[in-house]
Amino acid sequence: MKIAAGVDVGSTQTKAVLLGTNGETAMLARALTDTGANVRAAAEAAFGELCRTAGIAHSDVAFIVGTGYGRYNISFGNAQMTEITCHARGAHFLCPGARTVIDMGGQDSKAISVGANGEVLDFVMNDKCAAGTGRFLANAAEVMGIGLDQVGPLSLKAAYPVKIATVCTVFVESDILSYLAQGRKPEDILGGVHLAIAKRTVSLARRVPIEPKIAMTGGVARNCGMVAALEKVLGASVHVSREAHFAGALGAALFALERTDESFESAVWRGEHAGRSRN
Amino acid sequence: MSVQATEYRGSIHQQQKELMLQWYAALDRAAGNAAEQPVVSMMVSGNCVELLEGFGAVPLYPEVNALQLAIRHQSLDPILLAEELGYAADNCAYVKADIGAYLKGITPAGGRLPKPTLVLCNFVGCNTYLKWFEHTADLTGAPLYVLDVPFLRSEEPGEADIAYVVRQLKEVVARLESLTGRKFDYDRFQQATAYSAESEGLWSGIKHLAQRSPSPFDAYFDAITLMGPLYVYRARSEGVQFFRDALRELEQKPVSAEDEKFRLVVEGPPPYPYFRAFRDMFARWKACAVASTYSTVGGLWEFGFRHDPEKPFESVARHMLAQNVTNRNYLQRYEQIGHYLRAWDADGLIIHFVKSCRLFSAGQGDMREYFSRMGVPTLYIESDLEDPRYFSEAQTRNRLDAFFESLEHMKRTGARRMPLAAPQPSPLRVL
Ligand code: SF4
Numbered sequence: 117m118k119i120a121a122g123v124d125v126g127s128t129q130t131k132a133v134l135l136g137t138n139g140e141t142a143m144l145a146r147a148l149t150d151t152g153a154n155v156r157a158a159a160e161a162a163f164g165e166l167c168r169t170a171g172i173a174h175s176d177v178a179f180i181v182g183t184g185y186g187r188y189n190i191s192f193g194n195a196q197m198t199e200i201t202c203h204a205r206g207a208h209f210l211c212p213g214a215r216t217v218i219d220m221g222g223q224d225s226k227a228i229s230v231g232a233n234g235e236v237l238d239f240v241m242n243d244k245c246a247a248g249t250g251r252f253l254a255n256a257a258e259v260m261g262i263g264l265d266q267v268g269p270l271s272l273k274a275a276y277p278v279k280i281a282t283v284c285t286v287f288v289e290s291d292i293l294s295y296l297a298q299g300r301k302p303e304d305i306l307g308g309v310h311l312a313i314a315k316r317t318v319s320l321a322r323r324v325p326i327e328p329k330i331a332m333t334g335g336v337a338r339n340c341g342m343v344a345a346l347e348k349v350l351g352a353s354v355h356v357s358r359e360a361h362f363a364g365a366l367g368a369a370l371f372a373l374e375r376t377d378e379s380f381e382s383a384v385w386r387g388e389h390a391g392r393s394r395n
Numbered sequence: 396m397s398v399q400a401t402e403y404r405g406s407i408h409q410q411q412k413e414l415m416l417q418w419y420a421a422l423d424r425a426a427g428n429a430a431e432q433p434v435v436s437m438m439v440s441g442n443c444v445e446l447l448e449g450f451g452a453v454p455l456y457p458e459v460n461a462l463q464l465a466i467r468h469q470s471l472d473p474i475l476l477a478e479e480l481g482y483a484a485d486n487c488a489y490v491k492a493d494i495g496a497y498l499k500g501i502t503p504a505g506g507r508l509p510k511p512t513l514v515l516c517n518f519v520g521c522n523t524y525l526k527w528f529e530h531t532a533d534l535t536g537a538p539l540y541v542l543d544v545p546f547l548r549s550e551e552p553g554e555a556d557i558a559y560v561v562r563q564l565k566e567v568v569a570r571l572e573s574l575t576g577r578k579f580d581y582d583r584f585q586q587a588t589a590y591s592a593e594s595e596g597l598w599s600g601i602k603h604l605a606q607r608s609p610s611p612f613d614a615y616f617d618a619i620t621l622m623g624p625l626y627v628y629r630a631r632s633e634g635v636q637f638f639r640d641a642l643r644e645l646e647q648k649p650v651s652a653e654d655e656k657f658r659l660v661v662e663g664p665p666p667y668p669y670f671r672a673f674r675d676m677f678a679r680w681k682a683c684a685v686a687s688t689y690s691t692v693g694g695l696w697e698f699g700f701r702h703d704p705e706k707p708f709e710s711v712a713r714h715m716l717a718q719n720v721t722n723r724n725y726l727q728r729y730e731q732i733g734h735y736l737r738a739w740d741a742d743g744l745i746i747h748f749v750k751s752c753r754l755f756s757a758g759q760g761d762m763r764e765y766f767s768r769m770g771v772p773t774l775y776i777e778s779d780l781e782d783p784r785y786f787s788e789a790q791t792r793n794r795l796d797a798f799f800e801s802l803e804h805m806k807r808t809g810a811r812r813m814p815l816a817a818p819q820p821s822p823l824r825v826l
Contacts, residue, residue: 132403167678185789185793197791197796198793198796198798198799198800199799200793200794200800201797201800201801201804224790233808235801235804235805235808236797236800236804237801238767238772238773239797239801240775241790241794290639321761323760
């Protein structure tokens with residue numbers, strides 16, 4: 117069996133995926149850790165965990181692709197690719213036929229137009245502003261004293277979502293405080309916050325043609341409130357795989373796997389290789 | 396993928412450096428003896444350096460000074476000073492750097508900059524010029540002449556437009572005669588237009604070298620090196636000699652197919668405070684800009700226009716009215732880019748949005764969409780040409796890397812080649 121890994125060092129979290137192939141591709145292990153200040157250590161920790169979980173030695177991994185902002189700090193990687201290319205690839209693997217990928221991470225969000233084989237046709241990203249990203253949501257959660265894992269479900273209960281006019285991650289705090297002072301319910305405030313982010317993201321995504329299927333990836337994909345808000349603003353359903361959070365690392369691992377075997381690579385790009393995740 | 400930064404450094408780079416130092420030395424001498432050396436402050440866009448030759452006057456380009464400061468990482472302090480004085484955060488940072496540097500006494504080459512004999516606002520396209528030159532005139536106490544060049548509203552400038560500009564050029568001549576006490580030397584002016592025509596032909600030849608594959612010339616980064624002499628010296632024999640040497644050197648430059656992986660068209664000026672880092676982001680991928688709109692700010696010579704010694708005033712007017720990218724409208728810019736993509740056989744388009752430059756950056760979102768819809772791989776990135784605070788190296792590099800990854804994939808799989816050969820539909824027609 118050929119084994120390869122992808123390590124996605126994001127601004128907030130580091131994700132890693134181990135893939136093996138014997139004709140059919142399977143996810144052997146995955147790992148998640150906070151990136152923190154030491155990017156290199158986070159990457160090593162995530163990779164170490166992969167090997168432990170799968171019960172293999174580092175040397176069993178034939179190829180490693182690093183992605184994410186910290187990709188150039190991965191000391192053990194064989195190659196680096198951007199998370200844009202990797203997310204497209206990972207999302208296409210998780211959700212075959214996806215033509216648009218909306219990736220929401222800690223510090224940036226992007227929309228990628230994906231070709232029939234998971235290749236990037238076009239992409240847009242937020243620029244120098246964290247509005248529409250996980251950071252915006254985390255700030256709002258913090259001001260309200262609500263755990264980040266609860267904001268999504270709570271936002272779904274909003275009957276009268278408030279209007280959040282600001283797109284600034286810093287100024288949203290004063291907006292929220294003033295709504296709290298007016299006695300608005302936390303779920304309505306959160307409903308408003310989610311919609312504000314969704315609107316911003318969708319207006320960004322409209323710059324690449326939004327075509328179905330739409331898949332969502334990145335850490336924020338775990339937030340059911342955000343998925344619902346996106347669907348509402350888009351007026352279309354959004355596919356979220358259980359592994360959506362790992363799409364970047366998975367894409368990197370798929371590229372790594374290809375590098376181990378050229379015939380495998382060309383089969384993939386001819387569309388002849390149907391992969392499946394174990395989960 | 397192995398990536399390696401490459402940069403061509405030939406003898407023309409040394410010549411360019413010497414010419415530009417000579418220019419700064421002339422400006423420094425003028426600062427010491429204004430009567431001996433007239434100096435005219437002027438914009439690069441559609442500049443009329445030929446006219447100055449009739450007085451033996453030296454041009455002073457505030458944009459060139461500003462960008463030199465930025466390349467040398469000296470632009471932020473003057474910008475901050477200008478902001479302290481009340482210039483808004485979204486003012487063009489060229490203006491802020493220039494004004495701030497003047498007040499701080501910073502000059503790009505370390506020498507003195509003279510008080511201009513005349514501040515000549517050759518107002519083409521950008522309305523920031525007006526305010527900028529009013530401020531310069533106010534600060535330096537130099538007289539101001541605003542050349543009102545009508546925006547190009549059709550394919551060609553009308554006779555009335557040309558006559559209107561020629562009349563003003565003659566007023567500028569009269570004004571300079573009284574300011575310098577010198578008689579305008581018409582023969583020298585005519586000779587200057589002849590030299591310009593020659594330089595322009597050679598420059599156009601250089602730009603066309605980029606149609607070769609692989610290209611021996613990067614029409615963005617290398618072009619910028621040649622643009623200083625183009626604006627300062629094209630109307631002089633030194634300029635002709637320089638461009639002759641440059642064309643010869645580039646024609647003979649050995650390039651191998653491995654040196655060029657991607658061919659691009661670039662729209663917008665570069666982020667000068669991070670010029671080298673930005674250039675390396677392209678070089679790592681062996682990406683060559685085969686054409687750029689920025690290199691046509693001063694003039695659109697690769698499309699055939701030349702100054703004309705038979706009609707010197709009219710040709711200067713035509714150049715200002717129609718033969719520089721700044722005085723042309725958006726649809727004409729689309730046509731220009733589309734032509735580059737086809738005739739220079741490019742793989743994609745990179746649009747650099749410059750925060751300072753509202754006038755030329757507004758609408759680039761639509762431009763991106765327009766070319767993407769035509770099937771051209773198009774990347775849109777944002778930063779600034781002068782203010783280092785708006786450049787994020789990691790973000791810019793990430794976008795460029797992703798763009799090149801997707802181009803690489805397309806090349807490898809033969810997935811998509813631009814379906815650009817078809818003639819453009821009617822929206823491009825300019826009324
Ligand atoms: S606004 Fe643009 S064109 Fe005008 S001076 Fe500034 S950079 Fe130049």
